[in-house]
Amino acid sequence: MNGLHDLAERFYRWKYSEYPVTASDAGRHDDDHRLADYSPAAVDARRRALTAFGEEFRALDGREADADAAADFRIVAAALEREDFRHTVLRRETRDPQLYVDECLNGIFSLLKKEYAPVPVRARAATARMRAMPVFLDQARSNLTEAVGLYADLAIDAVDGAGALFTESLAILDDGSAGEGARALSQVRDRALAALQRFGAWLREERPRMHHPVAMGREAYARLLRDVLLLPITPDEVVSLGESELARARAAQAWMTPAAASFTPPAAPRNQDEFLAGYEAHTDGLVRFLEDRDILTVPDDIGPFYCRALPEAFNPTAPGGFMNPPGVFDADPAGFYFIPTYDPAPVNFFLRAAIEDPRPILAHEGIPGHHLQISLANRHDNPVRRYHDDAVFMEGWAFYTEEMLERCGLYAGRPDTRLQVMQLLRMRAARIAVDVRLATGDWTFEQAVDYFATEGGLDRDAARGEAAGAAAMPGYKIQYLVGKWQIERLLGRVRDREGAAFSLRRFHDRLLSFGSIPVSIVETLMLP
Numbered sequence: 001m002n003g004l005h006d007l008a009e010r011f012y013r014w015k016y017s018e019y020p021v022t023a024s025d026a027g028r029h030d031d032d033h034r035l036a037d038y039s040p041a042a043v044d045a046r047r048r049a050l051t052a053f054g055e056e057f058r059a060l061d062g063r064e065a066d067a068d069a070a071a072d073f074r075i076v077a078a079a080l081e082r083e084d085f086r087h088t089v090l091r092r093e094t095r096d097p098q099l100y101v102d103e104c105l106n107g108i109f110s111l112l113k114k115e116y117a118p119v120p121v122r123a124r125a126a127t128a129r130m131r132a133m134p135v136f137l138d139q140a141r142s143n144l145t146e147a148v149g150l151y152a153d154l155a156i157d158a159v160d161g162a163g164a165l166f167t168e169s170l171a172i173l174d175d176g177s178a179g180e181g182a183r184a185l186s187q188v189r190d191r192a193l194a195a196l197q198r199f200g201a202w203l204r205e206e207r208p209r210m211h212h213p214v215a216m217g218r219e220a221y222a223r224l225l226r227d228v229l230l231l232p233i234t235p236d237e238v239v240s241l242g243e244s245e246l247a248r249a250r251a252a253q254a255w256m257t258p259a260a261a262s263f264t265p266p267a268a269p270r271n272q273d274e275f276l277a278g279y280e281a282h283t284d285g286l287v288r289f290l291e292d293r294d295i296l297t298v299p300d301d302i303g304p305f306y307c308r309a310l311p312e313a314f315n316p317t318a319p320g321g322f323m324n325p326p327g328v329f330d331a332d333p334a335g336f337y338f339i340p341t342y343d344p345a346p347v348n349f350f351l352r353a354a355i356e357d358p359r360p361i362l363a364h365e366g367i368p369g370h371h372l373q374i375s376l377a378n379r380h381d382n383p384v385r386r387y388h389d390d391a392v393f394m395e396g397w398a399f400y401t402e403e404m405l406e407r408c409g410l411y412a413g414r415p416d417t418r419l420q421v422m423q424l425l426r427m428r429a430a431r432i433a434v435d436v437r438l439a440t441g442d443w444t445f446e447q448a449v450d451y452f453a454t455e456g457g458l459d460r461d462a463a464r465g466e467a468a469g470a471a472a473m474p475g476y477k478i479q480y481l482v483g484k485w486q487i488e489r490l491l492g493r494v495r496d497r498e499g500a501a502f503s504l505r506r507f508h509d510r511l512l513s514f515g516s517i518p519v520s521i522v523e524t525l526m527l528p
Contacts, residue, residue, distance in 0.1 A: 003060050004069070005383050008076050011053050012387035015083070018046055021103055024110035027330030029117065033128035035107055035136050038093050038100075038143055050083050067528055071521045072384040074230065078518065079388060081227045089220045090474075093143050095212065097155035097203055098472055100140035104133050104196055105162060109311065112169055113324055114332055123173040127185045130192035137199045149210035150445055152203045154468050159200035165311050166193045214471050215441030224475045229392050230518040231482060235436050238478055242432025245481055246455060249426035253457075256422060259415035268344060268355050272309065275342040279307040279358045286359065286367055289410055296368050296508040302375050303333025305366040310338040321350065323365045325374040328386060335371040337362075349462045353424070357417040359410065360402050360424060368405075368508075369398035377515040385515030391476060394516050396483015399428060403484075423457060427466070430456030431477035434467060439474040486519035487511070493527060 016023040020031035057080060065073060086092070092099040107129045111122045166189055173185065216224075218235060225231045225238070233241070269275035283305055290296045303326055310321045321339040326332065339354060339361075346352045354361055363369055373394065380386040402421050411417040430452055437443035443451075445467060452463035470477045490511075495502045514522050 004057075004072055004076060007053070007056055007060070008072070008079075008387065009383045011076070011079065012383065014049065014053075021107045021110055023329075025106070025324070025327055027116070027327030027332070029125075032111060032122075032125035035103055035129055035132050038136075039139055040143075043087075043093055047087055050080070050087070054080050054084075067525060071517070071525055072382070074521055075384050075388050075390075075517050078228055078230050078390075085224060085228050089216055089223075091146070094146045095144070095148050096151045096472075097140065097144060097147055097199075098151050098158065100137060100199070101155045101158045101162075101196070103136070104129075104192070105158065105165060107133075108165060108170060112172060113308075113336060114330075114334070116330075116332060119173055123185050126170065126173055127188050130185075130188045133192040134195040137195050140199065141202060146212045147206070147210045148212050148214055149207055150214055150468075150471055152207050152210050154472060156200050156203050156207075159196050159203075161311075162196055163193065166196075169311055213441060214438055214445070214474075216439050216474060218440045221436065221439045221475070229390070229475065229479070230520045231392065232520060233482075235440060238482060239433050239436050241485060242429050242436075242478075242481060245432075245485075246426060246429035249422050249429055252422040253419060253426065256415060256419045260419040263415050265356055265414075265416050269342065270344075272342040275355070276307045276309070276339075279337075279339070279354065279362060280305070282359050282362050283366055286363055286405075286410075289405070289408075290368060293408055294503070294505045295404075295408060296505055296512075298367060298372060299376075301333075302367070302372060303335065305335045305337070305371045307337050307339055307362075309342075310340050323370045325370055326378060328378045330378075333375060335366065335375070337365040347459050347461060349423070349427070349458050353420050356420060357411075357414060360405075360417065360421050363401050363405055363410075364398045369401050370394065373397050373512055374516065376512050380515045382515070385517060389516050390518045391516075392479045392483040392486070393519050393522070394483075395479040396481075396485075396487055396519060397512070399480040400484040400487045427452075427456045427458060428480045430458075431466065431470060432481055435470045435474065435477040438467075438471050445471060483519055486523070490519065490523050490526065497527070 016026060016028055017031065019036050020034040021036065023029075024032050057076060060073075090096075108126055111126050111129075116122075170185075170189060221235050225233065225235065231238075269278055287298050290298060321337060324336040324338065326335050340346075340348055340351045342355075343351060346355060350361070365371065378386065402424055405411070406418055406421045411421070433455075434443070434448040434451055438445070438448050448467040448470065449460070449463050452458050452466050453460055456463065456466070458466060466477075491507060494507055510526060511522065514525060
């Protein structure tokens with residue numbers, strides 16, 4: 001096993017060195033001054049390195065491995081396959097303008113989210129990254145030989161919203177001095193933002209000539225399910241699962257609506273500060289409920305969880321906000337959830353749900369969801385389990401907690417919140433068909449938006465954002481519901497096996513002890 005663990009340690013760290021913005025998010029800050037290199041020479045070198053890792057992995061002998069070792073072999077195989085899939089199928093360097101816009105935006109945002117170093121240190125890193133952006137975006141123009149029009153539209157939207165990130169948000173790195181560093185930051189910021197705007201203008205100009213399809217095709221999607229995500233189901237079976245859960249959610253909404261309609265909820269927050277503070281304040285109650293009902297163990301040293309406003313630049317593909325967990329290299333154990341800006345009369349479904357009762361989304365993003373699960377995974381002493389980040393497990397667990405808490409009685413007396421949980425289920429179930437049908441080429445983007453609006457019950461803006469997210473990250477939107485289904489199936493099988501000795505706390509604690517690895521592998525470890 002030492003050989004496999006050594007290979008895994010080097011492979012995962014190599015990935016962080018190749019993608020320095022991802023490394024910044026993960027709490028590794030030695031390359032905070034860099035952006036990723038997508039020059040043809042760098043991309044070719046990356047492919048050669050991946051080939052060498054694959055050859056080294058195949059030379060290892062795992063035939064006589066025990067269950068834990070066999071699981072690690074399968075996890076590393078999936079990790080290598082994911083990188084190969086990125087290069088051979090997704091080909092974002094040549095197809096997706098969002099890759100370059102996101103690198104610029106996240107390159108700055110990753111330095112602002114946490115006070116991991118003094119302001120001058122982070123300001124120098126931001127200056128270096130912004131100084132690299134004009135050349136980086138020139139390289140993007142050369143690379144995008146098979147650009148997808150829809151991806152260009154989303155990249156343009158992100159560029160249009162980037163101004164506030166480069167002005168208002170970046171202002172936190174202004175220490176008030178008039179020194180050379182402050183002047184350099186200001187000058188480079190203006191040039192970087194201008195370069196982004198020129199890139200957006202270029203995309204608009206080239207957009208009529210971008211006719212390449214979004215779809216990867218059915219065969220490639222089946223490979224993604226089988227070899228990358230280690231899911232023992234076909235694309236059509238994934239769609240059937242989504243349709244079944246969609247029907248259940250809509251029926252439950254019909255049953256719950258009369259009680260919810262007659263319920264008077266608490267007063268809405270008065271402003272943004274009150275909204276965010278109220279959001280965070282519910283965490284203590286969630287932790288007490290988990291302990292009182294013997295549902296799950298929350299260690300005392302789990303870091304704090306904060307709610308912050310979502311920067312406008314990230315609205316196009318993250319209409320519901322997004323989670324920034326504690327990174328695997330982070331000394332700071334805090335996690336953040338970035339939520340859309342407060343509106344007392346919201347149209348956005350996610351914001352409306354958060355105002356009515358923030359607990360379902362807070363549970364998903366915080367405790368017992370992502371913040372707790374990822375914090376525990378970061379502590380694993382096995383590098384394979386510590387570094388791997390299987391989103392089927394991660395999103396499946398967070399989504400599982402929503403209905404689990406409802407069934408365990410957290411929302412007793414709040415029919416509106418129970419209805420919200422079913423709407424969240426309905427929306428996630430609608431994601432399934434959209435993800436599969438867009439990726440296989442069965443649907444157009446507008447058909448996907450219509451499906452989210454009619455079947456998913458979303459407003460038009462949220463429907464478009466959800467469809468955009470599915471198009472931008474094929475295979476990601478299915479992971480919530482498929483992972484939840486796998487966890488529920490495993491829960492039932494463990495309960496049947498243990499009978500009267502079954503403990504929900506023990507099941508959950510053990511489930512979270514394996515790290516963020518595929519549920520199909522967790523099942524082999526929990527049910528040998």
